[in-house]
Amino acid sequence: MSNTELKKAGLKTTLPRLRILQLLESSKTRHMSAEEIYKTLLELDEDVGLATVYRVLTQFETAGIVIRHHFQSSSGTAVFELNERSHHDHLLCTDCGKVIEFEDKIIEERQQAIAKQYGFDITDHCLYLYGRCQHPENCEHNK
Amino acid sequence: MSNTELKKAGLKTTLPRLRILQLLESSKTRHMSAEEIYKTLLELDEDVGLATVYRVLTQFETAGIVIRHHFQSSSGTAVFELNERSHHDHLLCTDCGKVIEFEDKIIEERQQAIAKQYGFDITDHCLYLYGRCQHPENCEHNK
DNA sequence: CTACGTGCAAACGGTTTGCAATTCC
DNA sequence: GGAATTGCAAACCGTTTGCACGTAG
Numbered sequence: 225m226s227n228t229e230l231k232k233a234g235l236k237t238t239l240p241r242l243r244i245l246q247l248l249e250s251s252k253t254r255h256m257s258a259e260e261i262y263k264t265l266l267e268l269d270e271d272v273g274l275a276t277v278y279r280v281l282t283q284f285e286t287a288g289i290v291i292r293h294h295f296q297s298s299s300g301t302a303v304f305e306l307n308e309r310s311h312h313d314h315l316l317c318t319d320c321g322k323v324i325e326f327e328d329k330i331i332e333e334r335q336q337a338i339a340k341q342y343g344f345d346i347t348d349h350c351l352y353l354y355g356r357c358q359h360p361e362n363c364e365h366n367k
Numbered sequence: 368m369s370n371t372e373l374k375k376a377g378l379k380t381t382l383p384r385l386r387i388l389q390l391l392e393s394s395k396t397r398h399m400s401a402e403e404i405y406k407t408l409l410e411l412d413e414d415v416g417l418a419t420v421y422r423v424l425t426q427f428e429t430a431g432i433v434i435r436h437h438f439q440s441s442s443g444t445a446v447f448e449l450n451e452r453s454h455h456d457h458l459l460c461t462d463c464g465k466v467i468e469f470e471d472k473i474i475e476e477r478q479q480a481i482a483k484q485y486g487f488d489i490t491d492h493c494l495y496l497y498g499r500c501q502h503p504e505n506c507e508h509n510k
Numbered sequence: 511c512t513a514c515g516t517g518c519a520a521a522c523g524g525t526t527t528g529c530a531a532t533t534c535c
Numbered sequence: 536g537g538a539a540t541t542g543c544a545a546a547c548c549g550t551t552t553g554c555a556c557g558t559a560g
């Protein structure tokens with residue numbers, strides 16, 4: 225199944241690619257950094273190189289399998305999420321790291337309207353809301 | 368004048384700080400990277416160290432004098448803008464680098480509503496719209 | 511068989527930091 | 536004069552790349 229997805233993307237089925245895709249599909253944490261993916265795979269006794277993880281993630285990104293985010297909170301480290309659901313934006317707790325995904329039609333519409341007003345053709349956008357959730361104590365490991 | 372602003376922020380008036388603040392105030396380009404600021408000052412025969420530029424910008428940021436942005440387009444390089452106007456978001460042309468600032472009450476309201484719905488207290492947010500403007504040819508150096 | 515993918519180690523680029531010299535008040 | 540600030544060079548850290556080896560089809 226992960227296999228078919230790779231083929232569909234024009235990527236040869238290789239062990240590292242399969243492992244990374246499967247990890248992303250099975251992980252509780254929807255947003256992982258390259259480093260996290262790398263370490264998790266090592267713990268599972270799958271030996272991949274960190275460079276490969278980066279290469280594969282970049283390929284996944286251009287194939288549309290994955291989305292790369294640069295959250296301000298995580299000091300420059302990119303995180304990746306499977307691009308399986310419909311478009312959504314993010315709400316991030318700066319205290320506990322919790323990430324909530326949401327969709328808002330009104331905001332999307334306004335973005336289009338604004339773009340039109342300035343003669344822009346939007347290809348991409350990102351909206352990150354940073355704040356504190358009310359109960360950070362019970363979501364310390366909920367990233 | 369820039370002087371008072373530094374004092375107000377609790378920062379000792381030093382040459383590098385004054386130069387950087389004045390440059391940001393006088394520059395046509397509202398969004399500049401540390402490197403750009405550094406080079407511009409060198410051209411003006413003000414000798415500052417790049418490290419100082421970074422340090423000062425960080426101090427300015429925590430003092431609220433400046434806002435730091437990480438536009439996806441500029442491959443990891445942060446850009447800084449004076450925090451003088453009211454809050455605004457950004458529309459960025461990926462072809463010519465043009466940056467348009469806009470304000471939208473409806474989007475702001477929706478953000479608050481969404482935050483409330485999830486029990487979040489928003490401290491900060493960023494909304495970047497990436498796209499292509501209709502006439503990129505005449506704004507090549509309009510960053 | 512051969513092109514493509516991988517692991518490793520070294521390079522990269524933006525940013526930060528330790529330290530001795532300098533500047534501000 | 537003494538604390539704060541600077542410039543320089545070296546460290547840093549996430550990411551990318553060159554290259555010799557390995558693997559999928």
